[in-house]
Amino acid sequence: xxxxxxxxxxxxxxxxxxxxxxxxxxxxxxxxxxxxxxxxxxxxxxxxxxxxxxxxxxxxxxxxxxxxxxxxxxxxxxxxxxxxxxxxxxxxxxxxxxxxxxxxxxxxxxxxxxxxxxxxxxxxxxxxxxxxxxxxxxxxxxxxxxxxxxxxxxxxxxxxxxxxxxxxxxxxxxxxxxxxxxxxxxxxxxxxxxxxxxxxxxxxxxxxxxxxxxxxxxxxxxxxxxxxxxxxxxxxxxxxxxxxxxxxxxxxxxxxxxxxxxxxxxxxxxxxxxxxxxxxxxxxxxxxxxxxxxxxxxxxxxxxxxxxxxxxxxxxxxxxxxxxxxxxxxxxxxxxxxxxxxxxxxxxxxxxxxxxxxxxxxxxxxxxxxxxxxxxxxxxxxxxxxxxxxxxxxxxxxxxxxxxxxxxxxxxxxxxxxxxxx
Amino acid sequence: xxxxxxxxxxxxxxxxxxxxxxxxxxxxxxxxxxxxxxxxxxxxxxxxxxxxxxxxxxxxxxxxxxxxxxxxxxxxxxxxxxxxxxxxxxxxxxxxxxxxxxxxxxxxxxxxxxxxxxxxxxxxxxxxx
Numbered sequence: 001x002x003x004x005x006x007x008x009x010x011x012x013x014x015x016x017x018x019x020x021x022x023x024x025x026x027x028x029x030x031x032x033x034x035x036x037x038x039x040x041x042x043x044x045x046x047x048x049x050x051x052x053x054x055x056x057x058x059x060x061x062x063x064x065x066x067x068x069x070x071x072x073x074x075x076x077x078x079x080x081x082x083x084x085x086x087x088x089x090x091x092x093x094x095x096x097x098x099x100x101x102x103x104x105x106x107x108x109x110x111x112x113x114x115x116x117x118x119x120x121x122x123x124x125x126x127x128x129x130x131x132x133x134x135x136x137x138x139x140x141x142x143x144x145x146x147x148x149x150x151x152x153x154x155x156x157x158x159x160x161x162x163x164x165x166x167x168x169x170x171x172x173x174x175x176x177x178x179x180x181x182x183x184x185x186x187x188x189x190x191x192x193x194x195x196x197x198x199x200x201x202x203x204x205x206x207x208x209x210x211x212x213x214x215x216x217x218x219x220x221x222x223x224x225x226x227x228x229x230x231x232x233x234x235x236x237x238x239x240x241x242x243x244x245x246x247x248x249x250x251x252x253x254x255x256x257x258x259x260x261x262x263x264x265x266x267x268x269x270x271x272x273x274x275x276x277x278x279x280x281x282x283x284x285x286x287x288x289x290x291x292x293x294x295x296x297x298x299x300x301x302x303x304x305x306x307x308x309x310x311x312x313x314x315x316x317x318x319x320x321x322x323x324x325x326x327x328x329x330x331x332x333x334x335x336x337x338x339x340x341x342x343x344x345x346x347x348x349x350x351x352x353x354x355x356x357x358x359x360x361x362x363x364x365x366x367x368x369x370x371x372x373x374x375x376x377x378x379x380x381x382x383x384x385x386x387x388x389x390x391x392x393x394x395x396x397x398x399x400x401x402x403x404x405x406x407x408x409x410x411x412x413x414x415x416x417x418x419x420x421x422x
Numbered sequence: 423x424x425x426x427x428x429x430x431x432x433x434x435x436x437x438x439x440x441x442x443x444x445x446x447x448x449x450x451x452x453x454x455x456x457x458x459x460x461x462x463x464x465x466x467x468x469x470x471x472x473x474x475x476x477x478x479x480x481x482x483x484x485x486x487x488x489x490x491x492x493x494x495x496x497x498x499x500x501x502x503x504x505x506x507x508x509x510x511x512x513x514x515x516x517x518x519x520x521x522x523x524x525x526x527x528x529x530x531x532x533x534x535x536x537x538x539x540x541x542x543x544x545x546x547x548x549x550x551x
Contacts, residue, residue, distance in 0.1 A: 068481070071481075072479070074481075075481040075482075075513065076481060143434075149444065157457070158458075159458065160459055160460040161460055164514075166514075166515040166516060166517075178457070198434075205425060205426035205430075206426050
C-alpha cells in the first residue's frame with residue numbers, strides 16, 4: 001500500500017475496512033438539495049457506517065451579525081433558511097426583546113403564531129411532496145405541492161411575499177392581519193385538513209409508499225434519541241414528548257390549545273404520519289387563533305440601542321428546536337450572536353437511523369429527517385497534516401485572530417499552542 | 423391495514439380533471455398579485471429630501487448617498503445629497519419605505535427585473551431633478 005492511500009484511509013478512520021467498501025455520497029448528488037458529503041461504508045448492499053463531513057455552505061452568518069445593527073440582523077437571520085424563514089427571525093427577535101424593557105403586544109403574539117404555523121404547514125407539505133418524489137410516487141408530489149400553493153397564497157396576502165415574509169420586527173410585527181381574511185383562512189385550513197386526512201390514507205394503504213417506507217430506517221430507542229440530542233419530529237417519532245411550543249411556550253402558544261403528536265413505531269412511515277398529523281394540528285391552531293385574534297396595537301416602536309446583557313431564546317421550527325443566543329454591550333450592534341439549527345442536532349440521530357439499511361433506501365431515510373444542510377454548516381478545525389480535530393473557546397479564537405492579523409501586538413499575550421485541547 | 427385497490431385513484435383523478443387548472447398562462451396573461459405585494463422599489467424625486475435615513479436602515483446596503491451640489495444655510499455651504507439604488511442586491515424587505523418620513527419611497531407591483539446588464543438595475547432616478 002502506498003503512503004498516500006494509507007494516509008487517506010487513516011484520515012477517514014477506515015483502517016479496519018477495505019477501500020472497496022467505501023462509497024462516497026455527495027457533496028453534489030441528485031438526492032441532496034444542498035451540498036453535503038457522506039462517506040458510506042458498505043457490506044454488500046447494507047450500510048455499516050456513515051461518516052459525515054459538513055461545512056460546504058458555511059456562510060459566516062454569526063460573524064456577519066457582529067457588524068450589523070440589531071434590526072438589520074433580523075432580515076439576515078430570516079435568510080438562514082429558505083423554507084422556515086419566519087421562525088428564525090422570531091427566535092432572534094425574542095432573544096433581543098428580552099434585553100429591552102418593552103413588552104410585545106398580545107395581538108402581535110397571535111399574528112406571529114399564525115404566520116409561524118402557516119410556515120410549518122407549507123414546510124411539512126413540501127417535505128411530504130419530496131418523500132413522494134423519492135419513493136417514486138410522483139403523483140403525490142404534484143398533489144401536495146398544488147395544495148402548498150393555497151397556503152403560500154395566504155402567506156403572500158398577509159405578508160406580501162411567499163417565502164421571506166419580513167413580518168417580524170423588534171417588539172411586534174410590521175403588518176397587521178388584512179381585513180376580511182378570516183373566513184378565507186378558516187375555509188382554506190378546513191380544506192388543508194381534509195387533504196391531510198386523504199394523504200394519511202394514501203400513505204397507509206398505497207403499495208408504492210408502503211414498500212418504500214414501512215420498516216425502513218434502523219429503529220432507535222428513546223434513550224438513544226435523547227442521548228444523541230435529537231430534536232423536533234426526530235425526537236417525537238420515537239415517543240419523546242419534546243416540543244418547545246408545549247414545554248416552554250413562546251408567542252401565543254400558551255393561549256391556543258393544541259395536542260402534541262407523538263408516535264412510537266420509529267420508521268420512516270411514522271415520520272410521514274407524524275408530520276401529517278402535526279399539519280392537521282397546525283391548521284386547527286390557525287383557525288382558532290384567527291377567530292380569537294385580540295384587538296389592540298400590533299407593534300411597539302423601540303430605540304436602536306439595546307441595553308447591555310445577554311439572553312437566549314428557543315423556538316420550535318418545522319424541523320425541530322432552534323436556539324439563538326445574543327449578547328449586547330449596550331450599543332447599536334450585537335457583541336455576539338450564536339444560532340443553532342435543528343439539522344445540526346438531528347444529524348447524529350440520522351446516522352444511527354441509516355445503519356443496517358439498504359443503499360437504495362439512503363435518499364428516503366436522509367430526506368426523512370427533513371435536512372437543511374445550508375442552515376447548519378458551522379466552522380470546525382481539522383489539520384490536514386496530522387489529521388487531528390479540535391475545538392477552541394471564544395477567547396482562544398480571539399487570540400488566534402489577533403496573532404494572525406496583528407503579529408506585533410501579541411507579544412504580551414501568552415503563547416498559543418495550535419490544536420490545544422479544550 | 424388493507425392494501426389499496428388498483429382503481430382507488432379514479433375518484434381523485436376525476437376530481438382533479440374537473441376542477442379548473444391550477445397553473446396560469448403567466449407570460450401571456452398578467453398575473454394577479456396580492457394587495458401587499460412587495461415588488462421593485464420606486465422613488466419620487468420631487469418628494470425626496472436626501473435625508474439618508476433609507477441608506478442607514480437598509481439591511482442589504484442597496485442605497486448609497488451621493489453629493490449632487492451644495493446649498494446655503496445661513497453663511498454655511500452644506501452638501502445636497504440624493505440616493506442611488508442598486509436594485510440587483512435589493513431584498514424587498516420594505517424597511518426603507520417604512521422609515522421614509524417624507525413618503526418618497528414605495529414598493530411597486532413590478533417584479534420582472536431580469537436584464538442582461540447589471541448596470542441597468544442601478545436606479546439614479548432621484549438624481550435627476
